[in-house]
Amino acid sequence: MSIAFTWPIRTGEVFQHIRDITTLIGGGNSQSGITRPHGWRDVLVFSNPSAAERNGYADREGLQENGDYWYAAQGKQGDQQIDKRSNKSLLDTRNNGGAIRLFIYQVDSGYHYVGPFGLSEIPYIQTNEHPRLYAFCLTPQGADTRLLSKLTHSDKQLNTLHNTVRCEDWKPKSTLFAEIPEHSYESKRAQQLEHIQEQAFGEWLKQQGKSVLDLHLRVEGREITTDLFDSTDAEIIEAKSSNSRGHVRMAIGQVLDYVHNFNNRKTQVTDSLPPIAKPAILLPNEPEPDLTALCASLKIKLYIPAGISTEGFRELTKS
Known part of the structure; x- marks a missing residue:
């Protein structure tokens, strides 16, 4: 059973640590990039563009030409299982009506809340065959798209x-x-x-x-x-x-x-x-x-x- 709740975080709010967010909302795993607090339909997603660049998965995470935000599926070794564990919690939002709450990390400030997203008509794409790797396709559903652009590009790039x-x-x-x-x-x-x-x-x-x-x-x-x-x-x-x-x-x-x-x-x-x-x-x-x-x-x-x-x-x- 899902618990009725009022989302307490305003778009644009910034938190230094994930645990600050999970503590505020009363649940969730602060050690995971995808977490769904017990009893919730909403899923929290934490994206770190600089880590994606550093660790070689920037091609599976970031803002796309069509305005979607790709988020790399979880699983570090071997084939990723798109319908298991935290990945499954994202897929479940297609049927349970939950929102995907996206936070983007900036080195000099922390985790910025961008707003609610949902899975695109094509919810995920396969980006590699051996091993099998995936990216979720997140579509803004009330998120601040201007803030999204600003967080994923430097002021110099935007200009x-x-x-x-x-x-x-x-x-x-x-x-x-x-x-x-x-x-x-x-x-x-x-x-x-x-x-x-x-x-x-x-x-x-x-x-x-x-x-x-x-x-x-x-x-x-x-x-x-x-x-x-x-x-x-x-x-x-x-x-x-x-x-x-x-x-x-x-x-x-x-x-x-x-x-x-x-x-x-x-x-x-x-x-x-x-x-x-x-x-x-x-x-x-x-x-x-x-x-x-x-x-x-x-x-x-x-x-x-x-x-x-x-x-x-x-x-x-x-x-």
């Missing part, structure tokens, strides 16, 4: 990486099923379909004489990479493997986010890129008519394959 861009020659992603990572946020099959379509569209743009680039946007300490950037027509293109409503809605949010940050970059006056970019979405087929109308109202171009007997692509909407 350097905020609202800047970098470009490089476009390189098609691998379309080989075996080379697509297991920990992709979409299935390997969906990723493969998206990569195939993206490659065909990029090659088609180049055949039209367009300059195609890989565009990397640096925002709040994170680098966000777009699918395609047609610098000739100043279009940022988001590709999707499906024309379902969910995929189109996601693409709309992503591409408008990219365009907003590109158009408000610090180097807009000094770099050689177009000053303003426009949004576009690449789909494998026509979406429902109301979604086409929605994209048109937002001045988002829609591209789809020209047809079975015709090579290339065509526009459904014009920005």
